[in-house]
Amino acid sequence: MAIIKPFQALRPKQELADKVASRPYDVLNSSEAKEEAKGNPYSFLHITKAEIDLPEGTDIHSQAVYDQAGHNLMDFQHKGIIFAESKPCYYIYRLIMDGRSQTGLVCVSSVQDYFDDVIKKHEFTRPEKEKDRIDHMKTIRAQTGNVFLAYNNVTEIDTIVNNWKAQNAPAYDFRAEDGIQHTLWVVSDDRAVADITKIFAEKVPATYIADGHHRAASAAKVSKEIRNSTDAGYFLTTIFPASELAIMDYNRVVKDLNGYTTKDFIAALQDDFMITSSPEAVKPAHQHEFGMYLDNQWYILTCRKDTYTTDPIGVLDVTILSNNVLDKLLAIKDQRTDKRIDFVGGIRGLGELEKRVNSGEMKVAFSLYPVTIQQLFDIADSGNVMPPKSTWFEPKLRDGLLTHSI
Incomplete structure (x- = not known):
């Protein structure tokens, strides 16, 4: 107690x-x-x-x-x-x-x-x-x-x-x-x-x-x-x-596409996500939906059911993005030390993601649905740790x- x-x-x-x-x-x-x-x-x-x-x-x-x-x-x-x-x-x-x-x-x-x-x-x-x-x-x-x-x-x-x-x-x-x-x-x-x-x-x-x-x-x-x-x-x-x-959400921006062209990167994403373009900035409406901003265009990424597990860590959107995009496609193995990735707290809004990409400082941005309090409790109770920069209060x-x- x-x-x-x-x-x-x-x-x-x-x-x-x-x-x-x-x-x-x-x-x-x-x-x-x-x-x-x-x-x-x-x-x-x-x-x-x-x-x-x-x-x-x-x-x-x-x-x-x-x-x-x-x-x-x-x-x-x-x-x-x-x-x-x-x-x-x-x-x-x-x-x-x-x-x-x-x-x-x-x-x-x-x-x-x-x-x-x-x-x-x-x-x-x-x-x-x-x-x-x-x-x-x-x-x-x-x-x-x-x-x-x-x-x-x-x-x-x-x-x-x-x-x-x-x-x-x-x-x-x-x-x-x-x-x-x-x-x-x-x-x-x-x-x-x-x-x-x-x-x-x-x-x-x-x-x-x-x-x-x-x-x-x-x-x-x-x-x-x-x-x-x-x-x-x-x-x-x-x-x-x-x-x-x-x-609040804790979003990601990445400096480059790891050698992919925009067309090839979007094609590679389709193995794990259904992708549709959006005329406006994408604030994910529910779990397992992501926003992506690339070359002045927003996209909605919805992950396919076979791309994640249902354990407390595997079900997190930060884990799904990490495993299926950051690691698999962009070769970012350790988000705590890799200089090609940065994190943007949701308090700064989606406009900050656009700004970082439009300036040329970053190539692509991802907006995420926030982790819930219950998910935080479940992970801590299981003795596991979340991926870096998962929560913003x-x-x-x-x-x-x-x-x-x-």
Whole structure:
């Protein structure tokens, strides 16, 4: 069963919350982070992307960057920009994007649950990305990046969360520059805190990493190195009930056709797909349907039934595309390392696929139907992993609203 705890968050003064809150460190490069934080000394990017305060060209993985992050975190506390909660609390975090709302519980989850597979994974991690967060955490002695978990709904938890939202004023409530509304409540009542902890321990057999595999893996490894800290045995998570979540498509663009002409490539595709041209951009309407953009033309690709298996991995559209197109025809064997392929989150729209191809940077684009939450759960339960870049979640949690000291 899932072990979670309340914690004493470092969080911003109410009037500064919208200025402190920043987009996650891993969705911005250094120049984008510097531009986004320009003129805002309160931006949490000064902590998560501290290279923005160092000379141009500084190695972003150097100790100087992590030292600067630690200095900036201490400075934020000394100036009263952020403060430590007076007691361990849970936090309720609601995001609203395009009229759709999702609400999760912010807590710290047990590292031992991560090792014991109570917290289930569906992706491989990359050592270099882990090391970056390990060095960041160890230097600043805090977890700034939230791990996004999901679980099957439990009525009692839903009731507590909904009642608390209805009966209490939020600590923060603001609309970010991208139009997403962020609202956060502090659950400080000892009875409510105890009830939440107990219900998770009794009724939630597993949680699932939706987004943040590298942050989770890094926190787990840090816990083995910082043995004198009880707090390091837990890591910062926001846990969402499955009914609140929606996964967006995660599309692919490829630089070349591996020697095929357009005509020959389409002919080769017909072994595994039925193909029709489309006068407009193709957003797949159902599973096993794909869009393809090639030479200023959109196509609908519908896979033939004998092209896939029905096991949890084989039935995924990302697997079907990988096996029957990327590997078989385009010779892309490892999507994590092959430089000929790139990935475009569905939040960017189909226009981004057209743009990448029309510019000449890429030759062909594929739009996919999104993976479902249940598929994610099924794969994690089976002990398998998804192909790289299978899921894209929006809206994303902001860094800086809640930080876990270790």
